[in-house]
Amino acid sequence: MSDRAAEATALAPSAAWTLEEVRSVRHWNEHLFSFTISRPPSLRFRSGEFVMLGLEVDGRPLLRAYSIASPSYADELEFLSIKVADGKLTSRLQKIQPGDHIVLGRKPTGTLVADALLPGKRLFMLSTGTGLAPFLSLARDPEIYQAYSQILLVHCVRTVSDLAFREELESQLAGDPLVHDEALLQFHYLPTTTREPFATNGRIGALIDNGRLFRDLPHNEAHFDPEHDRIMMCGSMAMIKELKERFEGLGFVEGSRNVPGTYVIERAFAE
Template identity: 30%
Template sequence: MSKWVTGKIIKNKFWTNSLFSLIIKAPIKTFIAGQYAKLSLKINGERIQRAYSYVNPPSSNNLEFYFVIIPNGKLSSNLAKLQYGDRLQITYEANGSFILKEIPKCQNLWMLSTGTAIGPFLSILQDGNDLVRFKNIILLHAVRHQKDLVFLPLMNKLKQNLEGKLHIVTVVSREVCKNSLHGRIPSLIKNSELENTVGIQLSSKTCHVMLCGNPEMVKNTRELLENNYNMKKHFRGNQGNISNEQYW
């Protein structure tokens, strides 16, 4: 049974009308970059909880979680109303194996995300541990609109810090934007546009792909990689090329 502790809201930062980050102070056990916690509020007498990835690295004093307001969503709309000093419940211990320790040896690590699911990748990259073993890291963030690329400044800063190792790709699906690919991740892989943009070949011999986000994207991308690139899902006792995380 999960142990819960009380977290205090330090800041509620709205990026757009529907995207926001909560900065929280809470006495949690140190987590591993890439893991997630559960957050909980009591709403109309009912305790509602959901899993969310840490955006911050484990070394941060404060915790950051990234949200989208889901229309008619029980929890997200109420989290969006929280202000400085408000309280919520958070699990003391983090969970999840979407961490670099579980990634087998490879030259090129692909981090493919949609929407708010970029969180664990930002935590991993800000943490910086164990990145030296990869020749290239490709961080892809796919969103609906250009305004949703709220973490692009941080992504570019991480690219500078990693001095040529990190490659940034942004994808916008509902409008054509300069410096971003247009479409959906499976299609961009299938037509080789993603590989051509990065200049790195997707190969089962040299690559591992981490997928985080919309379940349809995860499912379709994994099937494409399995069928067209001879990749397979990675398990601790059965090494593969694909790892994925999804919460709904």
């Protein structure tokens, strides 16, 4: 067990957090990693939600918001994180190993949940960077396939190695025990890069403008319709600001858990 784990176990569980064990760690590249931890029996969450997560630093929990990448029925919790060399949390978090302990908040929340949107036919999940995480959760939730006839997940990153979980997503979730059959017919994945040659290049706004974003969908309806289309966005503030203005100009209305709409957003961030 590492020194970090010993430090974390010195912090006792409380009404606000639990201590969970790191089960696995995967480093996608020098800037990006994912990890799984044990799931406390008492934790209940909706696919798409985030939770506070972190480590003990100087005798106190240092927590940040992390979207849960695993579906709500999973036995373990999975997360996706960037690495920031001088980040207060990620400079430490990127060094975790199996057997270490993580401080986990007890109250998941968030707006990227199914009932924050009005009923529709097509669901567009638009992400940049680690904003992919909540959509990994939603894409493996059977309820989404019952609610929408077509689901498109777009993941925009700088380089090809930033396309975390690409193999699983390109397979249309092959082998997933609960959604594989539905995903073969309803799920579409569009990875795109902005700083390295790849099959698809360009930011999400550019893919909308040139029609590439719609190309793999049935019937090739190359436009957004607020009557039938629903949109979720997670990622950089620049992406959210640009697309939020675009969609509102088309008549889309932002939703929330209390008042459903035709699009919802969540910022992805870490330090």
